Amino acid sequence: MDLDLLGTFLDVYRTGSLSAAATAGGLSQPAVSGRLARLERQAGGPLFDRTPRGVLPTARADELARRIAPHLDALRQAVPAGGPEAPEPLGTVRLAGPAELMSLRVLPALAPLIARGLTVRASFGLAEDLLAALGRCEYDLVVSAIRPAARALRATPLIDEQFVLVATPALARTVDAALLGANPVTALSHLPLVAYAEDLPIVRRYWRSEFGRRPPNPVALTVPDLRAVLAAVVAGVGASVLPRYLADPALASGAVIQLHRPVIEPLNTLYLVTKPGCGGRSAEVVHAHLRDHARQWGSL
Structure with missing residues (x-):
């Protein structure tokens, strides 16, 4: 052969x-x-x-x-590289994105490329900060939960996140089912919230999308890691809104249940963002690999 x-x-x-x-x-x-x-x-x-x-x-x-x-x-x-058909070494890629998605989906997906010699320098952070750093060519590729406004950056849709409102079964039993159907904001208003940040970015978006207003609930805990948010919800601290890919294991085990079932679960598109002139062939290989691999994830 x-x-x-x-x-x-x-x-x-x-x-x-x-x-x-x-x-x-x-x-x-x-x-x-x-x-x-x-x-x-x-x-x-x-x-x-x-x-x-x-x-x-x-x-x-x-x-x-x-x-x-x-x-x-x-x-x-x-055999030394350098022949006309010899592929270049994969080299190093500077890749950044949200800690949870990078840890649970993106970095494990790169294992085949790493086995072939790719070196990854991974960083975590908030989308706005990472996109600003990409604009300065501090990264080669950013996984972003927001579409960049800067024209110098190029965004390619990667995958859609689905969001679910969850709490423990014990907290769920305190919600009046009839009132939840008629006036969900009031029915849920007594539940303490666990949030990713002080301005409740994920929770607020869910309330506005599904209920038409901000949540009036007390905020019991803020922590800038969605895995810690899930752990606090499982411990009974309060309710929260989480990406389905993160909440699914706890939902499957019964540790938490879905409090509200919208006709269509709220979505947020994740993007692969590059800046022309930053990065090289390694970033192109990772970009193509992640886009292909994301098809196996379906909606997150």
Whole structure:
């Protein structure tokens, strides 16, 4: 088998994406598809199942990767780069975003690229601060919960967050169900809130979207980490609004329940933001990989 075919196969296998493999190998996506088709003919069957969220390796692919990966990696290390078709090293990317999403979704998704030699310098912070730093080229790529206003920055939609209003079952039992249907603001007004910040950015947005006004509730705790907000809610401190991806495990276990069920859960779009001239090929590879990987997440 042609080593180029095997190299492309291994890139697809490790990234789970034809486009990410194309970027990593310095090829077009049709070229990657063509190489993969040739290799599948030689292998005697499909190596990947194509899905809307990327590609999934078959058992034949798992076995081929197990057999060739150590040898191909050794060859890649032994043969100096610089030939006309040799892909550049992945290098380093300076990536920033919200701590919770970066910790639970973004950074784990980069494991295949890190295994191929990518170095990640991750930072956490608030969207406004991170976008301002990106404008100064202090980062290569920012995951942002807001669309940047600056024209110098380019934003690509990544994924939609869904938000849910949650509390413990004990607190939920203090809410009058009939009043909740007729006047939810009044029905929920006695519940203490756990919030991400003093101005209640997530909670306030939910109340205004669903109920048409700010929450009148007392605020029991503010803490700038949504994982800590969830822990406080589970402990019975109060109610809060959280991204569904973060709340789902506690909802599934029964530690918290959803207090209010809107017809359509409020959404917030997350963006991948870059600045032309900042970052390089590493940022382009990460950008393509995260966009492909986000299809596997669905709505968060």
